[in-house]
Amino acid sequence: MNEPHPTAPGAPPPPAQHQPTATGRTPRRSVASWLVPACGGLVVGLLAAGAPLGLLWSDADARASQLSEAVSTRDAAVSEADEKTTDARAESGSLRTKLKAYEQREEELEKRAAELDERESGLDDREGEISSEEERVAQNSFGSGTHVVGTDIHPGTYRTDGGGGLCYWARLSGGGGTFGDIIANDNVDGPTTVVISPSDWGFENTRCGTWTLVE
Known part of the structure; x- marks a missing residue:
């Protein structure tokens, strides 16, 4: 006598042996007769895989959080760099203004020095003339x-x-x-x-x- 084979959990039961009807035809199975067991097996499989899917989803959330934090850090660094660049440009402009003022002052000082040299030369000439006159007066x-x-x-x-x-x-x-x-x-x-x-x-x-x- 043949013993029936065990059926895997969640698997649809084997089709029942239908006896021929009086007309000699085998009756057709309805859709519900095999769809319901198949859906049940699918639900069981999804429930069994739920734990690893949850872990994957949690890891994705962590990675997204890290990425968001990295983006925020980068944006803060870019903002700080922009502020430093702005400050550096402002300082550079101030230094250029001071340098221009120093150059103008240097030109004025050089011009003044040239005028003083010319005046000193004139005073030397005048002193020479006075000395000559004093000497002439002294002699005469x-x-x-x-x-x-x-x-x-x-x-x-x-x-x-x-x-x-x-x-x-x-x-x-x-x-x-x-x-x-x-x-x-x-x-x-x-x-x-x-x-x-x-x-x-x-x-x-x-x-x-x-x-x-x-x-």
């Missing part, structure tokens, strides 16, 4: 005392405004200090002009102030 002016012509003083026309008080002057032919050495002399009060000849030995004066060569 004298005060009280006895002065040798050609050594101490130059011959020429001298004038004095007076030294205050009675002025005595004398043209001398020699330095012996005698009355005979006097070529001409006078006592005057106030401005006086005297012509000293190249042939004179010297000129003596007291209380006459400063004599200055005028010719």
Whole structure:
């Protein structure tokens, strides 16, 4: 006697052996007779696979969360980089402005230095002229005392405004200090002009102030 084979759980039962009808035809199976067991097996299979599908879904959520966090971190870094770039550009513009101001100031200082050099050169020239004039005046002016012509003083026309008080002057032919050495002399009060000849030995004066060569 043949024993029936065990049926796998969830599998549709084997088709029943239909006996021929009186007409000699085998009756057809209805759709519900095999669709219901098939759906049941499918539901059982899906329920059995539910655990790994849930794990996959949870892992996908975690990965999506990590990706979202990474995107947020990247956006924050980009925003910070943009702010630093903006600050760097602003600082660069400020430095350019300061550099331009420094360059303008340097140009002004160079121009001022050139003007000062030119003025200094003019002052040097003027100082040289003054020194020459002072030297000329020193050489062509004298005060009280006895002065040798050609050594101490130059011959020429001298004038004095007076030294205050009675002025005595004398043209001398020699330095012996005698009355005979006097070529001409006078006592005057106030401005006086005297012509000293190249042939004179010297000129003596007291209380006459400063004599200055005028010719």
